[in-house]
Amino acid sequence: MTRIIVFASGKGGTGKTTVVANLGTALAQLGKKTIVLDADVTMANLGLMLSLEGKEITLHEVLAGKKKAKQAVYKGPAGLNVVPCGMSLEGIQTVKLERLKKVVLELADNADFLLVDSSSGLGHDSIAALAVAQEAIFVVNPNFASILEAMKIKRVAERLHAKSPELIINRTSGERTNLPQNEIESILELPVLGVIPEDIEIKRAIALGEAVVVRSPKAPAAKAFKKLATTLLNQRLNMA
Ligand SMILES: Nc1ncnc2c1ncn2[C@@H]1O[C@H](COP(=O)(O)OP(=O)(O)OP(=O)(O)O)[C@@H](O)[C@H]1O
Numbered sequence: 001m002t003r004i005i006v007f008a009s010g011k012g013g014t015g016k017t018t019v020v021a022n023l024g025t026a027l028a029q030l031g032k033k034t035i036v037l038d039a040d041v042t043m044a045n046l047g048l049m050l051s052l053e054g055k056e057i058t059l060h061e062v063l064a065g066k067k068k069a070k071q072a073v074y075k076g077p078a079g080l081n082v083v084p085c086g087m088s089l090e091g092i093q094t095v096k097l098e099r100l101k102k103v104v105l106e107l108a109d110n111a112d113f114l115l116v117d118s119s120s121g122l123g124h125d126s127i128a129a130l131a132v133a134q135e136a137i138f139v140v141n142p143n144f145a146s147i148l149e150a151m152k153i154k155r156v157a158e159r160l161h162a163k164s165p166e167l168i169i170n171r172t173s174g175e176r177t178n179l180p181q182n183e184i185e186s187i188l189e190l191p192v193l194g195v196i197p198e199d200i201e202i203k204r205a206i207a208l209g210e211a212v213v214v215r216s217p218k219a220p221a222a223k224a225f226k227k228l229a230t231t232l233l234n235q236r237l238n239m240a
């Protein structure tokens with residue numbers, strides 16, 4: 001059974017794309033057939049993060065009905081399958097978001113994991129992405145602004161009947177201003193699946209279009225992504 005997981009956030013820039021790229025690569029490194037899909041149809045950048053920008057066939061062409069889902073799948077690090085999204089205005093204007101569900105189901109065939117990167121906030125595209133996934137993970141930062149925005153997306157996810165969401169806290173540091181994990185869990189009433197520290201190696205890897213788990217496997221963030229991948233796999237064992 002394929003686990004289809006959407007990564008969402010209320011606030012922009014919390015690290016959804018970074019998490020999808022690196023967690024996806026870590027799952028692929030563990031031998032799992034994994035697909036990452038950039039469903040941020042207006043501000044795509046998952047392809048860019050994995051050096052797969054500028055491809056002719058992307059999710060845009062698939063959602064426009066011009067190409068088949070399989071034609072938009074490219075090989076990324078460690079055998080990860082990547083479906084990038086285009087960036088052209090024409091592409092944005094021709095997508096039909098109502099096709100997303102069918103595309104996701106086509107892609108999911110035979111995969112262990114399909115990780116869906118979505119846009120932040122409550123626009124049409126993020127709601128479409130939330131609606132197609134069986135599971136939702138909210139990527140938050142340890143500050144009030146991020147948690148308050150996550151509250152809004154949580155309410156929408158509940159209305160869409162997503163399986164009880166979980167949290168990833170990204171960019172934790174030793175700073176006293178960081179909200180502690182137990183406080184974040186009790187405000188949002190959701191469990192934390194994993195914590196990714198603030199790590200300069202993430203920025204360095206992104207600048208080179210590489211996954212940190214490949215470029216700097218010993219970096220604290222890379223270790224955290226690997227641990228997170230194992231946690232997801234163990235959940236799968238528990239569910240079986
Ligand atoms: N753990 C981290 N340590 C250091 N920098 C990070 C970390 N996570 C993310 N970043 C930085 O934050 C930037 C934004 O991350 P990312 O693009 O993944 O966020 P996003 O939630 O996908 O944003 P958007 O809402 O615009 O789609 C990255 O380019 C990177 O520079």
Ligand SMILES: [Mg+2]
Pocket residue numbers: 016017018040045117118119
């Ligand atoms: Mg993003």
